Amino acid sequence: MKVSCLKCMNCGKEYKDAPDRYVCDDCGIDGILDVIYDYNSINITKDEISQSKDFSLWRYRKMLPIKDETQIPPLQVGWTPLYKSEKIANETGIKNVYIKDDGRNPTASLKDRASAIGIAKALEAGAKTICAASTGNAASSLAGFAASAGIKTVIFVPKRAPKAKIAQLLIYGAKTVIVDDTYDRAFELSVEITKKFGFYNRNCAYNPFLVEGKKTVAFEIWEQMGFKTPDRVYISIGDGCITSGIYKGFYDLIKLGLSDKMPRIIGVQAAGCNPVEVALKTGKFVAQSGNTIADSIAVGIPRNRLKAMRALKESNGTCISVSDDEIKAAITDLPRSAGVFGEPAGVTAYAGFKKHSNEKNIDINEKVVIIITGNGLKDIESAISVCDIPTPVAPDSKTIENHVKTII
Ligand SMILES: *Cc1c(COP(=O)(O)O)cnc(C)c1O
Ligand SMILES: [Zn+2]
Numbered sequence: 001m002k003v004s005c006l007k008c009m010n011c012g013k014e015y016k017d018a019p020d021r022y023v024c025d026d027c028g029i030d031g032i033l034d035v036i037y038d039y040n041s042i043n044i045t046k047d048e049i050s051q052s053k054d055f056s057l058w059r060y061r062k063m064l065p066i067k068d069e070t071q072i073p074p075l076q077v078g079w080t081p082l083y084k085s086e087k088i089a090n091e092t093g094i095k096n097v098y099i100k101d102d103g104r105n106p107t108a109s110l111k112d113r114a115s116a117i118g119i120a121k122a123l124e125a126g127a128k129t130i131c132a133a134s135t136g137n138a139a140s141s142l143a144g145f146a147a148s149a150g151i152k153t154v155i156f157v158p159k160r161a162p163k164a165k166i167a168q169l170l171i172y173g174a175k176t177v178i179v180d181d182t183y184d185r186a187f188e189l190s191v192e193i194t195k196k197f198g199f200y201n202r203n204c205a206y207n208p209f210l211v212e213g214k215k216t217v218a219f220e221i222w223e224q225m226g227f228k229t230p231d232r233v234y235i236s237i238g239d240g241c242i243t244s245g246i247y248k249g250f251y252d253l254i255k256l257g258l259s260d261k262m263p264r265i266i267g268v269q270a271a272g273c274n275p276v277e278v279a280l281k282t283g284k285f286v287a288q289s290g291n292t293i294a295d296s297i298a299v300g301i302p303r304n305r306l307k308a309m310r311a312l313k314e315s316n317g318t319c320i321s322v323s324d325d326e327i328k329a330a331i332t333d334l335p336r337s338a339g340v341f342g343e344p345a346g347v348t349a350y351a352g353f354k355k356h357s358n359e360k361n362i363d364i365n366e367k368v369v370i371i372i373t374g375n376g377l378k379d380i381e382s383a384i385s386v387c388d389i390p391t392p393v394a395p396d397s398k399t400i401e402n403h404v405k406t407i408i
Contacts, residue, residue, distance in 0.1 A: 002041050003065045006033040006208055009306055017065070019125035022206050029191070032307060033208040035065050039255045046227050046258060055079040057113055057216040063252055065212050066120050073119040073149045077112040078216050080104040082224040082369070085338045092357040096367040098230070099338045100221060103346060103375030107168060109296075110217060110242060110373040111141035117213030118202045119145040127200030129154060133190035135183045135238065135296050136165030137374055142202050143172035154199060156186040160295060162343075162379040182289065184301045206303065211245045218249025221369050222259060229253070229261040231366040236348035236373060237267040237276050237319065238297035240308025246371075247311030263369075265317035267308065268352030270294045274321040276305055280312060281319075293324045293382055296345035296374060322351040328386045330354065334372070341376030341383075349373070 005014040008024035008031040015021050015033065024031025044062050052059040057078030066072070080102050088097045105112035115138075122130055132142050133156040146153045153174040157166065158181060169176045179186040187203065194201045201207055222229055229250060237243050246265055253259035269277050270292030279285040288300040302308065312319055322330075327344050330351035335341045342350070353370050356362050376383055393403045 002037055002062075003035055004038040005036050007036050008032075009034055009310075019121040019209070020200065022201055022208065029206070029303070030306075032206070032304060034307075035208050035212055037252070037255070039252075042256060044256060044258070049223060050227075057116060057213070057220075060216055060219045063219065063256070064117065064216075065209055066117070067124065070120050071123045071149075073116060073123075073145050075106040075112070075116070075145055075148050077105050077116045079220060082221060083338060083340070087337045091337065092354075093364050094357060094362055094366065094368060095364055097353075098221075098225070098367070098369045099334075099340050100217065100369055100371045101340045102217065102371060102373055103340070103342055103378075105141075107137075107141045107144040108375035108378055109137040109141060109346075110214065110371070111137045112145070113216050113245075114138065114210035114213040114241070115141040115145040115202075117209050118142065118207065119149050119151065121207075121209045122151060122200045122202070123149060125200055127151060129197070129199045130202050131190055131194045131197070131199035132156070132202040133183065133187040135298060136161040137296055137378065138202070139174070140165045140168035140172070143169050143174035146174070147172045154193070156190040156193075158183045158186050160298075162295060162381065164378050164380060183299060184287075187301075187303065203303070211241050211248055211304070211307070214242050214245025215249030215252065217242070217371060218246045219253070222250070222253055225367070227258070228367075229259045230263050230369045232264045232266055232362065232368045234266045234268060234349040234353045234368070234370045236294070236297050236345050236352075237269050237308060238299040238302065238345065240276060240302045240304040242371075242373065243267050243311050244304055244307035247315055250315075262315045265311055265315040266352060266356070267312055267317065267319040268349050269319060269321045270297055270327065270348060271321040271323045273298050273300060274319075275300060276302055276308060277319040277321050279305060280309055292327070292344075294327055294344035294348050295379065296343065297348060320352050320355065322348060322355055326351040326355065331376070331383060331386050335376070340372055342372040343374040343376055343378040344382050346372045346374035346376065346378075
């Protein structure tokens with residue numbers, strides 16, 4: 001078997017691989033598990049990968065924790081574009097800057113990578129109902145994938161989740177509980193209810209298999225760069241699962257002998273909610289109740305912080321934060337430089353990159369990848385808030401002509 005065990009990050013205790021094993025019995029919710037592979041049993045070559053006609057994350061199926069006979073959900077996820085931006089290179093002087101547009105997934109966020117695996121594991125476990133809490137995107141993603149696989153969902157979201165994300169839930173038919181409180185409280189309630197009703201749990205920080213889905217973004221970056229690992233990857237951090245996934249993906253490639261390098265992973269948080277940055281710099285975790293325009297990363301108690309901090313340390317990376325003003329600037333800067341429109345948390349990594357580049361913190365020869373985690377249409381109110389909506393103009397040719405002269 002390619003998965004040799006599930007190992008507690010906290011105490012090291014090992015558990016047998018099972019689709020419904022979420023955390024360590026001894027450590028509880030602090031005992032997040034790692035999926036440990038027997039790398040010798042995975043036979044895979046660059047040639048074999050490059051010949052795959054499956055343009056989705058399932059092209060890496062051999063490197064994922066699912067059985068040969070496992071049913072996979074039908075929605076196409078992954079193999080999102082990686083754009084090299086000459087314009088950003090010209091603006092910053094950094095010669096090789098790549099934008100990975102993960103807003104191009106079926107429900108428009110990187111969370112779809114986790115949902116694809118989550119639903120495959122739920123089908124393995126014979127689950128009938130899945131339960132999760134989310135700031136919005138994990139929920140809308142799960143709702144879409146569950147609908148495609150014929151599984152019911154019960155979803156907890158905080159009251160501040162943007163309307164477009166709630167619309168996705170309702171449209172996909174998820175049983176939706178809008179908790180009149182923060183994401184952190186919605187998370188606790190979802191864990192409680194999952195236990196009480198015996199649902200299958202899809203919370204990313206909690207369910208060790210979901211990070212395995214998110215790691216495919218690293219595989220794709222490596223393959224799309226010609227089977228080469230970049231020098232740096234910028235990623236926004238909420239719960240820390242994507243950060244952990246990126247590390248795991250590049251770690252797998254090294255263990256499989258397909259790469260010999262770990263990129264520096266640079267986590268970016270919002271200054272209004274930066275518990276991972278604080279914990280990394282002071283060695284002490286303090287829960288926050290902070291706030292930011294970037295709702296997807298407004299996470300005061302990041303559930304996967306230990307894994308994320310390990311990823312940042314072991315990759316010789318770091319965690320920085322950017323202000324809401326910097327995030328707002330990135331909402332328009334990125335599309336105007338690269339044509340990619342991201343939601344606030346989606347462009348936060350780009351804001352972090354800009355900050356590092358302004359501080360001359362990046363060598364101009366480094367190959368830098370910035371992951372855009374969610375599409376801009378997910379949060380129209382924030383997008384509109386950084387633009388001026390033009391007032392309607394009288395519909396006669398002369399007025400319009402004069403008007404056009406004033407705006408060009
Ligand atoms: C969930 C999410 C993040 C943060 O990912 P974590 O795994 O929680 O750190 C960032 N951006 C978007 C758009 C997201 O939906
Ligand atoms: Zn443990």
